[in-house]
Amino acid sequence: MKKILFLSAILALASCKKENEEPFGKTTESNTESYSEGESAKAKTPEAFGKDIFEGKGNCVSCHQVDQKVIGPSIQEIGKIYKDKNGDIVTFLKGNADPIVDPSQFAVMKTNIPVTQAMSDEELKAIEAYIYSNLK
Numbered sequence: 001m002k003k004i005l006f007l008s009a010i011l012a013l014a015s016c017k018k019e020n021e022e023p024f025g026k027t028t029e030s031n032t033e034s035y036s037e038g039e040s041a042k043a044k045t046p047e048a049f050g051k052d053i054f055e056g057k058g059n060c061v062s063c064h065q066v067d068q069k070v071i072g073p074s075i076q077e078i079g080k081i082y083k084d085k086n087g088d089i090v091t092f093l094k095g096n097a098d099p100i101v102d103p104s105q106f107a108v109m110k111t112n113i114p115v116t117q118a119m120s121d122e123e124l125k126a127i128e129a130y131i132y133s134n135l136k
Contacts, residue, residue: 050130053123058115066134072109073101079131089128
């Protein structure tokens with residue numbers, strides 16, 4: 001009888017978990033995603049945050065290197081042209097502006113615009129800050 005009461009108490013305590021909480025040892029995306037993104041955004045400079053996105057979830061680095069053209073123009077070339085032409089990188093990444101760096105290559109970049117369109121303004125501004133931080 002004592003074993004049954006003990007097991008009942010354990011089961012009752014185990015079922016009293018917070019809403020959205022997963023079983024022990026398992027986390028949900030929502031539990032960790034907002035914390036990690038929010039904390040990384042606050043703990044880093046915009047340039048460092050932009051670099052993390054550029055090299056991470058944005059995967060921009062697969063086509064754009066700092067100082068050399070790979071598939072797309074270099075980060076330095078992008079920053080220089082946008083600065084010289086007073087362009088708006090964020091507006092372009094949202095899909096709301098025509099390409100000004102190398103319009104002939106836009107067909108390649110266009111397939112990646114949905115990735116940047118899904119990003120927050122904070123993330124896009126951080127990418128822009130990272131690009132401009134690489135100007136010589």
